[in-house]
Amino acid sequence: MIRKRTNDNRFNRFHHSSLWQKCTNFRALKQLHAFLIVNGLNSTNSVLRELIFVSAMVVSGTMDYAHQLFAQITQPDIFMWNTMIRGSTQSLKPATAVSLYTQMDNRGVRPDKFTFSFVLKACTKLSWDKLGIVIHGKILKSGFQSNTFVRNTLIYFHANCGDLAIARALFDDSAKRDVVPWSAMTAGYARRGKLDVARQLFDEMPVKDLVSWNVMITAYAKLGEMEKARKLFDEAPKKDVVTWNAMIAGYVLSRLNKEALEMFDAMRAMGQRPDDVTMLSILSASADLGDLEIGKKIHRSIFDMRCGDLSVLLGNALIDMYAKCGSIGNAMEVFQGMRRKDTASWNSIIGGLALHGHAEESINQFQEMLRLKMKPNDITFVGVLVACSHAGKVQEGRTYFSLMRNMYKIEPNIKHYGCMVDILGRAGLLIEAFKFIDTMEVEPNAIIWRTLLGACRVHGDVELGRRANEQLLKMRKDESGDYVLLSNIYASQGEWDGVQKVRKLMDDGGVKKKVGRSLIDADNSFLMHFLFDSKPKFVEGS
Template sequence: MIRKRTNDNSFNRFQQSSLWQKCTNFRSLKQLHAFLIVNGLNSTTSVLRELIFVSAIVVSGTMDYAHQLFAQISQPDIFMWNTMIRGSAQTLKPATAVSLYTQMENRGVRPDKFTFSFVLKACTKLSWVKLGFGIHGKVLKSGFQSNTFVRNTLIYFHANCGDLATARALFDASAKREVVPWSALTAGYARRGKLDVARQLFDEMPMKDLVSWNVMITAYAKHGEMEKARKLFDEVPKKDVVTWNAMIAGYVLSRLNKEALEMFDAMRDLGQRPDDVTMLSILSASADLGDLEIGKKIHRSIFDMCCGDLSVLLSNALIDMYAKCGSIGNALEVFQGMRKKDTSSWNSIIGGLALHGHAEESINLFQEMLRLKMKPNEITFVAVLVACSHAGKVREGRMYFNLMKNVFKIEPNIKHYGCMVDILGRAGLLIEAFDFIDTMEIEPNAIIWRTLLGACRVHGDVELGRRANEQLLKMRKDESGDYVLLSNIYASQGEWDGVQKVRKLMDDGGVKKKDLFLFGYGHRNKHTDPAVVESVSVDHDF
């Protein structure tokens, strides 16, 4: 354990140095820690406070290191506890902040206004309503509800977690003169789709800061009301990257991808530097448009912005964009150039290869993923099963399906089952496909039965096609394509009575024939009959 002792001369020399200001990354943080140990400063309370603050708050991504330092301090004071709770609440694991708060209470350290605010923010991120209400009760007992900082955090918690009545009561009681609670309450109403109330609050604000403008613009954008969002956007006195991101993301969400790209160009023209959030939205727009040239242009912008050091998220988005734009070569190049890959990286490239007909390469990459001890998820297995289906690899498909269930303990969903039915159907193993459906642990949907019906048409199995069609008709009776597939099965085997029965079934059910073309009309030989036989193509989309 670190015990506190002082060394005033060394500490004075340390304070006069510029090491704290230079501590901007993990490496410099460790160098700073080493400096403290060598100079006997690592047990001084004020220095420990700053060391914990820098590792938990100032330097990004060093929260684990902060926990290691904190664990060595025998008697952390309230500032250290609060700093650790605050830093943990800002990470992807805010539950750690709640755990620290519990430890703090168990060790008899009395929380202050900052403690309550930080742990309430963790509860908000976790949507832990019951615990948040418990913290509210302790705030009341401790007499901190009148504190502006705590009260505003309570409004933020209740507004975000759905108790708008409590948030409004706290707001009406004493918070109407401050912009922070106005924004929190406005965001709470907007998040629950109550845009009229949110806009009324926004309009009534005595003073609007940039956060308030961004809250309202984001609300309109998320609900697809882009005209209203744009009107507010044009009125904002001074915009930041969040303002631009809200508009760009809103356009992408509304499938107005060209408008999103135009907004991005305007952002750059006005000198506003985009961030990762901006580029993720723009890549999504490029992918939806399927425009490879625009995608390449965005890629160059990202490369320049990040000086070649792309985040995993951006690299994954680039792979997805290139795959959707039909350039699987570029997607592979991005993937192979990544220094660090996560499961989504592998999913994107394995799925992209499978969908572009490179089944062998897709399966090889999946095997490489397993060799490198990367853990696949349910999306990975959908991708590799699609690859097996396209390559006609029945044995491998069965093997990977069983691997998913028995080794990785992933419960198959409707997409996995659909892929297996497609694998068996394409291979002509129709009876096995029917048996497989019978053993499914979830109810088969219409897409699975239609997949099997399509396989019966390809392989000319009238009896099994009739069985699949019966199951389809139990689910839906107004899809003309289902009838046409069965009709084609009859026609392919020269069973023209069956064709006529299907025609009558459609007429009796009032099913409209659409997107069909005539086949075999007016010819009579061993393959055709004067009856009209419709054809239709089937796409599988699980």
């Protein structure tokens, strides 16, 4: 009895202390947990609730730790279940929320309105429409559909990945007095490409919240309608980081990179703090512009913003930017300074090194990646095969191509086949290259035949060059460079009749020689096409 009173006193002192407020990082969280164990408070339900809440919802990046703590609780109450489901829904692994809900159901714990809402949000995030419809059925059975919070989440789910007709029926019922379902319906129509309906809803909204403004600006920006997006942006009474990110990403997507950089400068001038999403878009803009000085300035901004601690995504984007700007030394420095690396990190540096002629180092990095048990993907093998081509390593190229198929079970795509043709062609193994093309499981494209035609020119093989050119002409007859390559092959062997025949073909087909084309241009285009996806992607904020 005395011990219980002592524990109660300890709990009261702890509960009213400022320790929870000081728990702002992983280290503090672990110290707090240790404090609870030492003071015998780790079995008190009230304390456990707060500990779970802080680890799942307050401290960033500690969701895995929250799961470890939760697994040790023998009888978690509904608040703990809901907190874990909610935290999982907001994490990078929303499927875990569904798994927790299933465990909860199996244990006979009765869900409440919050449980259903959090699970529905996970289904929406995962686009699991069938499971969401099952959850809707359970909501009806439990009598929660009339609850405003649950109904709004149902509208959000159906508008985004469920049945738009059901969303509209729920919305038309009694939800029109609430701004949240208005925003959900607007977003649903916009994301499904029904922008006219979305705009009509937006214009009819009695009160427009920031979410609805962001939805419409993002929708226009994604479609590349930047004038409409900019008009709404200028009219918006309030702007947050998502608003600015939508505009910046939209400009990048439309390849209006200078406008993206100007918007970024305006964002900072207005006192809005950029986040990782902003910086990813801006790095993409500077990479596409090929402006190293701007890229370095952005790098410094990221360093100051994150106190030198790079996220994996930002690190990868910096490597990509430096590689595209021709500064492979800076790219390597970023790579080596990253505390955490994923497959994309290795791909960026392997591909960047290969692109800039550092073939041996590219292959060495690939070997190091394998040594560290990092699993390569299809993009990794494109990079290392290009490196093998530049280094003239035919046997290594064959080995890696085989390794990709046999050990990692990656089926080669047109890029891998193209790299192998390039490897064989550069090495003068033209007959083998032709046989290799015949065994390909995908249809060879113009890039592959042009690569082989270029190799025939380098090695002076008229007959095989003519065969490659015939295949090219079946695909495209208006590309002057293809004719010029064949003409050069004839000329290098002194076959002037052949040169005249090629010129006659061009004249008869109305093909005019383009100025300034060369094999170097073609080769660089090949590498850029195969190593880097130069088309920017729309990056959304949360």
